Amino acid sequence: MTRRSAADPARRPLPLSRRRALVARHTRLQPLRDVPTVRLHLADELDPVWRATAEALGAAEVPIPFWAFAWAGGIAIARYLGEHPEEVADSSVLDLATGSGLCAIAALRAGAASAIGADVDPLAEAAVGLNARANGVRIGFVGRDLLDEEPPAADVILAGDTAYEGPFAERVFPWLVQAAAHGARVLVGDPGRRYLPASNLTELASYEIHTTTQLEDRVIVTARVFTLRAPTSAGRPGGPPGLRP
Numbered sequence: 001m002t003r004r005s006a007a008d009p010a011r012r013p014l015p016l017s018r019r020r021a022l023v024a025r026h027t028r029l030q031p032l033r034d035v036p037t038v039r040l041h042l043a044d045e046l047d048p049v050w051r052a053t054a055e056a057l058g059a060a061e062v063p064i065p066f067w068a069f070a071w072a073g074g075i076a077i078a079r080y081l082g083e084h085p086e087e088v089a090d091s092s093v094l095d096l097a098t099g100s101g102l103c104a105i106a107a108l109r110a111g112a113a114s115a116i117g118a119d120v121d122p123l124a125e126a127a128v129g130l131n132a133r134a135n136g137v138r139i140g141f142v143g144r145d146l147l148d149e150e151p152p153a154a155d156v157i158l159a160g161d162t163a164y165e166g167p168f169a170e171r172v173f174p175w176l177v178q179a180a181a182h183g184a185r186v187l188v189g190d191p192g193r194r195y196l197p198a199s200n201l202t203e204l205a206s207y208e209i210h211t212t213t214q215l216e217d218r219v220i221v222t223a224r225v226f227t228l229r230a231p232t233s234a235g236r237p238g239g240p241p242g243l244r245p
């Protein structure tokens with residue numbers, strides 16, 4: 001789903017104000033069908049927003065505008081947190097691969113003390129800002145690739161729909177295991193993607209999620225929420241570093 005790296009130097013950097021304008025122009029603020037208390041700036045169709053993004057960035061090929069959609073794995077986490085607010089109450093939360101910011105918003109709505117969204121797509125920063133405002137919450141944003149670093153200190157790490165691509169999944173899941181070994185509670189939301197690892201996951205919930213044929217081949221998919229355990233050998237001495245947005 002990624003045609004070219006989000007860090008492609010051939011792309012024009014766009015100021016945040018222009019990225020926000022692009023997100024606002026090509027999306028519609030709407031409640032999520034499965035989590036109606038959350039409203040997001042979402043696109044109805046993929047191609048127009050994808051084309052507009054490529055034009056604005058001055059590149060022939062750009063990654064799919066993930067931030068313009070709520071992905072089934074993230075929706076499952078959002079539903080789960082609505083039903084289990086104790087998972088994040090008074091906690092610091094990192095929403096890895098945040099996209100629209102959905103999981104961070106759901107965590108704050110459920111009573112998290114703070115939430116940071118991390119995503120390497122610069123458009124995600126704009127989407128997270130607009131969506132945070134629409135839901136009356138504050139979300140920090142980290143745009144650098146946290147997978148190149150030690151997992152930061154966070155009570156809870158959320159990973160919604162991160163097993164869709166082999167190279168990304170091969171980086172994400174060992175990193176999440178490391179975070180769990182540091183003591184983080186790690187929640188993974190996944191609709192049966194090909195690269196979800198078979199080990200270290202314990203299922204917590206399963207939902208029938210409404211999605212769109214713009215993204216999937218069906219309009220309802222089964223998405224599960226798992227907690228990811230660290231094998232006892234995955235720990236290391238010392239605590240995790242702090243997270244600086």
Ligand SMILES: C[S@@+](CC[C@H](N)C(=O)[O-])C[C@H]1O[C@@H](n2cnc3c(N)ncnc32)[C@H](O)[C@@H]1O
Pocket residue numbers: 066067069070071072073074075096097098099100101102103118119120121124145146147159160161162164168
């Ligand atoms: C399928 S979307 C999921 C978005 C959101 N979690 C949800 O469920 O709606 C995957 C996201 O991973 C992001 N991503 C890809 N590589 C990443 C990396 N190294 N670090 C952080 N995010 C990354 C993409 O930009 C995209 O926003």
